[in-house]
Amino acid sequence: MAVASGPVANGAEPTLIPTVVVDDLHVVYRVYGAGGDKGTAATALMRVIKRQRRPSVREVHAIRGISFVINHGDAVGIIGRNGSGKSTLLQAIAGLLPPEQGCVYTSGQAALLGVNAALLDDLTGERNVVLGCLAMGMTPQETKDRYQSIVDFSGVGNFIDYPMRTYSTGMAQRLRFSIASAKNHEILMIDEALATGDANFRAKSHERIVELRGEAGTVFLVAHNLAEIEASCNRVIWLEKGKIMMQGYDVPAIVDAYLEATGGEPRKRDKPHENEHSATG
Amino acid sequence: MRERARDQGGPGTLTDDLAIPEVDQSALADEPLAELAARYQLRPSAARAGLFAYARQLWARRHFIVGFATARNVAMYTEARLGQLWQVLTPLLNAAVYYLIFGIILDTKRGVPNFLAFLITGIFVFNFTQRAFITTSRVMPDSLPLIRALPFPRGCLPIGYVLIELEQLAMSMIVLTVIVLASGEPLTWYWLLAIPALAFQTVFNVGMGLGLARLGAGADDFSQLLPFLVRTWMYTSGVMFSIQTISSLRHHQTLTYLLQINPAAVYISLVRNAVLQSQRAGWPGSKPYSAANCALYHTGKNAYLEYSAYCHGTVSMSGLWLWGAGWAIVALIVGFVFFWQAETRYGRG
Numbered sequence: 001m002a003v004a005s006g007p008v009a010n011g012a013e014p015t016l017i018p019t020v021v022v023d024d025l026h027v028v029y030r031v032y033g034a035g036g037d038k039g040t041a042a043t044a045l046m047r048v049i050k051r052q053r054r055p056s057v058r059e060v061h062a063i064r065g066i067s068f069v070i071n072h073g074d075a076v077g078i079i080g081r082n083g084s085g086k087s088t089l090l091q092a093i094a095g096l097l098p099p100e101q102g103c104v105y106t107s108g109q110a111a112l113l114g115v116n117a118a119l120l121d122d123l124t125g126e127r128n129v130v131l132g133c134l135a136m137g138m139t140p141q142e143t144k145d146r147y148q149s150i151v152d153f154s155g156v157g158n159f160i161d162y163p164m165r166t167y168s169t170g171m172a173q174r175l176r177f178s179i180a181s182a183k184n185h186e187i188l189m190i191d192e193a194l195a196t197g198d199a200n201f202r203a204k205s206h207e208r209i210v211e212l213r214g215e216a217g218t219v220f221l222v223a224h225n226l227a228e229i230e231a232s233c234n235r236v237i238w239l240e241k242g243k244i245m246m247q248g249y250d251v252p253a254i255v256d257a258y259l260e261a262t263g264g265e266p267r268k269r270d271k272p273h274e275n276e277h278s279a280t281g
Numbered sequence: 282m283r284e285r286a287r288d289q290g291g292p293g294t295l296t297d298d299l300a301i302p303e304v305d306q307s308a309l310a311d312e313p314l315a316e317l318a319a320r321y322q323l324r325p326s327a328a329r330a331g332l333f334a335y336a337r338q339l340w341a342r343r344h345f346i347v348g349f350a351t352a353r354n355v356a357m358y359t360e361a362r363l364g365q366l367w368q369v370l371t372p373l374l375n376a377a378v379y380y381l382i383f384g385i386i387l388d389t390k391r392g393v394p395n396f397l398a399f400l401i402t403g404i405f406v407f408n409f410t411q412r413a414f415i416t417t418s419r420v421m422p423d424s425l426p427l428i429r430a431l432p433f434p435r436g437c438l439p440i441g442y443v444l445i446e447l448e449q450l451a452m453s454m455i456v457l458t459v460i461v462l463a464s465g466e467p468l469t470w471y472w473l474l475a476i477p478a479l480a481f482q483t484v485f486n487v488g489m490g491l492g493l494a495r496l497g498a499g500a501d502d503f504s505q506l507l508p509f510l511v512r513t514w515m516y517t518s519g520v521m522f523s524i525q526t527i528s529s530l531r532h533h534q535t536l537t538y539l540l541q542i543n544p545a546a547v548y549i550s551l552v553r554n555a556v557l558q559s560q561r562a563g564w565p566g567s568k569p570y571s572a573a574n575c576a577l578y579h580t581g582k583n584a585y586l587e588y589s590a591y592c593h594g595t596v597s598m599s600g601l602w603l604w605g606a607g608w609a610i611v612a613l614i615v616g617f618v619f620f621w622q623a624e625t626r627y628g629r630g
Contacts, residue, residue: 021321096429106324
């Protein structure tokens with residue numbers, strides 16, 4: 001597999017340099033306020049007296065023992081049903097969620113472009129752009145230089161002076177994507193960042209991703225749009241309930257297996273799949 | 282006891298169970314992955330920087346911290362019609378309420394010269410620490426989306442929140458200047474001493490804020506309890522009475538000493554001594570001891586209010602500065618190390 005065979009399509013590259021190594025990763029996070037608590041003071045007191053756990057605190061074992069090695073130049077698609085742990089896996093690789101067990105090794109800081117990259121909703125778009133850039137480690141001068149291009153790319157126009165809570169979902173997402181993609185990243189992870197947004201922005205952002213992939217050593221892409229995965233990725237990992245169901249370089253075969261397991265329509269392909277970066281159909 | 286989620290099949294709500302095959306581990310590299318990673322000089326993504334490297338990272342994000350604090354401050358009152366005016370109105374109303382209760386209704390002003398200025402200085406200075414404590418204890422749960430979205434040293438957040446309160450304090454200090462001058466106190470060079478005093482207090486608040494942020498990052502119980510602790514602290518820190526001169530503490534030297542060296546009382550006293558001539562003049566121990574004059578003070582007559590200077594002092598003014606600096610340094614070091622130890626765990630919630 002990974003270390004043994006390498007990317008089939010880029011066979012020209014003889015030596016493989018691992019950039020992301022995931023070693024028996026487990027991620028557990030706690031959810032407060034889950035169901036199961038009657039919520040009265042009396043029941044809470046009884047629970048304290050009986051020394052019981054709070055039932056409304058649940059531990060979610062989202063990733064349960066995953067290992068893989070990703071090499072320089074890989075574009076990895078991650079597929080799986082809702083709740084299978086795709087976003088959690090990316091957050092763990094980015095170092096945003098701590099592993100319960102196991103470890104993730106990376107060659108540099110991984111950047112995550114996600115739908116949930118919530119910034120500060122009560123601040124204006126302008127402030128969000130500036131703070132987002134500063135938080136990513138840009139200097140004030142770099143922030144100033146990039147500011148106009150970020151705003152232009154997002155296409156939010158005059159809304160840049162309005163608080164972000166007044167934005168539509170698509171607008172907020174466009175702005176977030178524009179901020180996050182303003183910096184070049186060694187390892188880039190894109191989590192459904194393009195799910196919303198109008199057709200024009202999707203085309204623009206697809207171009208930007210291809211551009212970022214050219215600069216980044218390694219790209220991860222989570223998408224429910226399997227056409228996008230097939231068009232952009234040379235490798236795919238299928239997650240199911242926090243474990244790897246299948247993975248490898250034969251993208252169409254795994255996508256087909258995934259579709260079959262989840263009861264989806266098989267994908268129709270006009271030509272044999274290649275790892276070209278053409279726009280999706 | 283209920284089954285835990287990990288026994289129930291994870292986060293998904295899948296009904297049709299798919300058989301999950303064991304991943305063929307032999308397909309992975311022959312050498313352990315940790316060694317492979319080490320060979321290519323890969324680093325754990327959730328690794329914590331060393332203590333000094335972490336301090337450097339925080340320094341590198343100083344623009345983010347300041348920008349975050351300023352932006353939050355601006356956003357705080359955007360929903361209000363009076364807008365930024367509330368930055369001034371809030372301390373004014375606070376002062377009015379406390380004066381009404383402690384100055385007029387309870388009449389605790391006996392024995393304190395210029396009680397109004399004394400009280401309001403105490404409230405504003407204590408309010409800085411109080412608000413810093415309460416907001417930093419909530420900063421981690423409140424910022425969870427931001428923490429899970431972007432990598433940056435998490436210490437930025439509690440430090441940023443203390444800076445927010447510092448900016449509020451600056452507003453309060455402008456209001457205070459007006460009130461103190463209007464109450465008849467002279468403007469002297471001593472006023473400049475308020476700046477190092479508040480600087481020490483800020484360092485103290487940053488250190489404590491870092492510690493409280495970690496404590497508040499876990500269960501919510503701590504941040505629920507904290508307001509009560511802080512309020513108790515306020516009533517023992519001499520905000521509305523003078524620990525140095527109050528009659529009921531006259532014969533309890535040790536207790537007076539302990540109350541005086543508590544950090545809140547130290548910073549309040551330092552600022553009062555800086556801006557209030559009447560406080561400096563009446564500071565116990567600042568004049569040679571005279572039993573007769575001290576007894577005159579304790580008659581409580583207005584003419585002898587500043588005769589408290591002839592009584593025995595418990596903490597000298599220079600001692601007060603040493604305590605102020607000491608608390609700041611200890612809080613900063615302890616809080617910083619304590620916060621840093623959990624750096625990689627804040628994203629868990």
